[in-house]
Structure formats: structure tokens, C-alpha cells
Amino acid sequence: MIFGISTGEQVSSMGNQVKSISSKHINPIREDEEEGLQTAEEYVPDVAIREFVQQLASDLQKGEFELPPFPDTAIRVQECIRDPNSDIQSLAAIVATEPALAARLMRMANSAMMRRGPIEVTDIPTAISRVGMDMVQNAAVSFAAREAFKAPKGSPCIEDLVRLRKISITVAAICYIMAKHSGGETNPDEAMLAGLLNSVGKFYIFTQSSDHPALFTDRKALDQLLAQWHTGVARAIVESWSFPDSIAHAVDEQELKERDRRVPADLSDLLFVGNLLGRAGIGAAAHLGDLDALARMGMDAETLHTMLCENEEEIQSLVSAMT
Numbered sequence: 001m002i003f004g005i006s007t008g009e010q011v012s013s014m015g016n017q018v019k020s021i022s023s024k025h026i027n028p029i030r031e032d033e034e035e036g037l038q039t040a041e042e043y044v045p046d047v048a049i050r051e052f053v054q055q056l057a058s059d060l061q062k063g064e065f066e067l068p069p070f071p072d073t074a075i076r077v078q079e080c081i082r083d084p085n086s087d088i089q090s091l092a093a094i095v096a097t098e099p100a101l102a103a104r105l106m107r108m109a110n111s112a113m114m115r116r117g118p119i120e121v122t123d124i125p126t127a128i129s130r131v132g133m134d135m136v137q138n139a140a141v142s143f144a145a146r147e148a149f150k151a152p153k154g155s156p157c158i159e160d161l162v163r164l165r166k167i168s169i170t171v172a173a174i175c176y177i178m179a180k181h182s183g184g185e186t187n188p189d190e191a192m193l194a195g196l197l198n199s200v201g202k203f204y205i206f207t208q209s210s211d212h213p214a215l216f217t218d219r220k221a222l223d224q225l226l227a228q229w230h231t232g233v234a235r236a237i238v239e240s241w242s243f244p245d246s247i248a249h250a251v252d253e254q255e256l257k258e259r260d261r262r263v264p265a266d267l268s269d270l271l272f273v274g275n276l277l278g279r280a281g282i283g284a285a286a287h288l289g290d291l292d293a294l295a296r297m298g299m300d301a302e303t304l305h306t307m308l309c310e311n312e313e314e315i316q317s318l319v320s321a322m323t
Contacts, residue, residue: 008133016096039230052209053227054137056208056225066170070148071144073101073143074141074144077093077136078137081136090130092125095128095136098143101140101143104139104321104322105124105125105127105136106121107321107322109127111314111317112313112317113173113315114130114131114318115272120183134187137187138193138196139322142196142198145165145197145203146165149200149204153212161207167199167278167279168195168278169196169318169319170315170319171199171278172192172193172194172318173192173195173314173322174195174273174274174277174278174308175267175271175274176188176191177307177308177311177314178191178270178273178304179191182299183298184297185264188268190267191267193243193247194250194267194271195270195271195274198233198234198274198275199231200234200238201232201234201237202230205230205232205233209222231251231253233254234252235249235251248265249268250270251271256268257272259292259293259296260292261292263296265296265297266296269293272291272293273288273294282308283305285305285308286302286305288301288304
């Protein structure tokens, strides 16, 4: 049952194959929440939404996503980083072939988060040495997401994509700081990677929706479609792009509020908190209350708020560098 309507056996079978997305994910995050917004059970969308949901369910079930290819430069960066025989010079040569990626990397290396002393980095090898190879991969993923999910000129979703990119990068920066300073075992670079990929399901749905302008005439239904389906779509994309299982798990479970407090935090905990603060601002950290995700991270809301405020300049500098 989706949006209170039956979409046939095709969608029913999806509920058994894509980790019970609609019932498992509580979606505490609402980007465009309106007073009195109807629930999924009360709201019936128009035929355009129903047809789109049926196709999306079919694509998920069959694994037949019409994904744009991961940009060649980003693939070469990943392959170089994974190659034990590669070095900084070989990676720098790949980055240099894509000016937009090179510029992003230079901005990151000279950001408040990465800068060491007053000396400004002016060449790619030194930038790689400063940020590390894992961070180069993150820069490549940020670049790739921008290149892979583009709406045609005049599309009704262009503003949504611009806003979503900024939020995704903000989430990534917050997750990086939380992993770096929380004292847990989560790798900060991996936390940033998860943050950069957390919204790829929304990117996909928006760009696919751009081919169906009628969807944007029923914005409430489109917002509910995004809320209900984006995590499952994100997992499918992350897996198809061959990222680690830990990232796929995190993007799939990033909106689960109820968690077992007896086990350590994982990437999905950071994404849960990062998503809330990426939209509300880090000042909202003081008002998060007694979240399971925070308990698993070994901190309370006040501690988190203090940590983020102390590192606000670094967060903003990284967002500016990667936007």
C-alpha cells in the first residue's frame, strides 16, 4: 500500500524484497513540512504519481535502474586509490585531467578544516598529501554526484537539486566532525563519504521526475514519494556503484529512530543525527533530547552541541570548499 492506494502485485512484492522500506523507516526528517500535511494513509495522489511509483517499484525489484554512469575521472580516482602500487603522483595526474575536481580538491586542502599553518597549497600533489587519499575519494564522489545527477535546463527540480546538494555536503561535514571528535571507532573519512551519498536516492528520484513534469503539480505526493522511497533507492545505487556494504547499510537505515543502545554507534547513527542538523542547523543539537543514536555515540545533546559549535568554522569551510 503506497500513499493509501494499491499499486498491484508488483509493489506488494517489493515490500518483501527491499528491507520493508515503508514500514521500517520512520522518516523524522521533513524538508518541506507544512502545517496539517496529510499522512500517507489519508492522501491519494494523482495518476502521474501512481504510475511513477509503479515504475520505481519495478526498477527496484528488477535492479534495472537507468543510472547515469559514474564519471570516468571519479572511477579512475577510486581505482588508483585501491591500487597498492599507486602513489601521490599517479593520483595527482588523474585529478589534473578534471579541472573542476582539481579546483575542489585545492579548496578542501586550503579550508580551515585541512589547512596547516599559514602556507597555502598551490599544487595538486601537495593538496593530496595534506588531505589524504581517502579525502581525495570524497572530493571525487562529491564531484561525481554533481555530474551524474543533472536536470535538463528548465526542469522544475533544478532548485531542489541545488538545495539538496548543499544539504548533503553539510551532512557530510557534520558527520566527519562527529566521527573525528566523538571518540568512537567510526572512520571520519568514511563518515564523510556516507554523508555525501546519503541523498543519492533523492537525487535519482528528482532527476527521474524531471522527465515527468506532471509530478510537480502534486508536490505533497512528490514529497511523500521521496520520504517513502529514497533510502531504498539510495542503497540500490550505492551497491551498484560498488561502495562498501557499511555505506549501503548506513544510507538504508539512516532514518531509523529506535536503535539498540547496548551496541556501539555505526554510520547510520551519524547520518541520522547529521541529517537532522544539516537541515535545522548545528544550534539545534542542543535540543535533540535523549536520542538512541546519541546514546550509541556515547554523548548527550549538550556535549554534541558544544563539539559542533567549537568546530563550526571547520564545518562551514568544508561546505564552502565542496559546494
